[in-house]
Amino acid sequence: EAQVTQNPRYLITVTGKKLTVTCSQNMNHEYMSWYRQDPGLGLRQIYYSMNVEVTDKGDVPEGYKVSRKEKRNFPLILESPSPNQTSLYFCASSHLKKSGTGGMNYGYTFGSGTRLTVV
Amino acid sequence: KQEVTQIPAALSVPEGENLVLNCSFTDSAIYNLQWFRQDPGKGLTSLLLIQSSQREQTSGRLNASLDKSSGRSTLYIAASQPGDSATYLCAVSRSGNTGKLIFGQGTTLQVKP
Numbered sequence: 001e002a003q004v005t006q007n008p009r010y011l012i013t014v015t016g017k018k019l020t021v022t023c024s025q026n027m028n029h030e031y032m033s034w035y036r037q038d039p040g041l042g043l044r045q046i047y048y049s050m051n052v053e054v055t056d057k058g059d060v061p062e063g064y065k066v067s068r069k070e071k072r073n074f075p076l077i078l079e080s081p082s083p084n085q086t087s088l089y090f091c092a093s094s095h096l097k098k099s100g101t102g103g104m105n106y107g108y109t110f111g112s113g114t115r116l117t118v119v
Numbered sequence: 120k121q122e123v124t125q126i127p128a129a130l131s132v133p134e135g136e137n138l139v140l141n142c143s144f145t146d147s148a149i150y151n152l153q154w155f156r157q158d159p160g161k162g163l164t165s166l167l168l169i170q171s172s173q174r175e176q177t178s179g180r181l182n183a184s185l186d187k188s189s190g191r192s193t194l195y196i197a198a199s200q201p202g203d204s205a206t207y208l209c210a211v212s213r214s215g216n217t218g219k220l221i222f223g224q225g226t227t228l229q230v231k232p
Contacts (some may be wrong), residue, residue: 031218033218033219033220035220042222042223042224042225043208043210043220043222045219045220048218048219050218058219059219088160090162090163092163092220094218096218107151107153107165107168108153108165108210108220109165110155110162110163110164110165111162112161112162113160113161113162115160
């Protein structure tokens, strides 16, 4: 089954304790991205990757890191989590056709989400 | 800057009604528009994807239309059922961009038995 798998689904942690949320896709998609969803603010992009070893900041990258060493995996790292990073996180992937200086995606598949609480 | 607006924010209808959800966007330079469904606390399920060159897409009881020139899309749900209760999100992907999706705030639908 084609899917994006995130782990864990739920996580409660303490301020400052490094954590990693994993994301893996089995569709050979070039493009992967992380979003966070907050009440009243909607979904906002954190980081994205157009291919292996190519990553860039989205709209709200502060406090997060990512890496793309393999095509299928795109982990989200919080080096020193803070309470304002309490949120619902989604990983997404898509085929990407490069065009000029950017790219055009062919429709996203989202993971089931990770609900993170930082106390 | 692209902005996506969904109206109404919430909608409650009796079972069996046909209904329309609206999505508008400010920049017509989009590559595609995607409609998603989200159940409370859950992930996003893709419903329909419309490329900018298309006018509509259909899947079962769902039909989505796209009018790029006017910056509008509608999601039509026929013969609504209680199981359709969820939040519906539209998102646009801009041409030549980073592949980022710009989301609306969503329409929360309740279908009453």
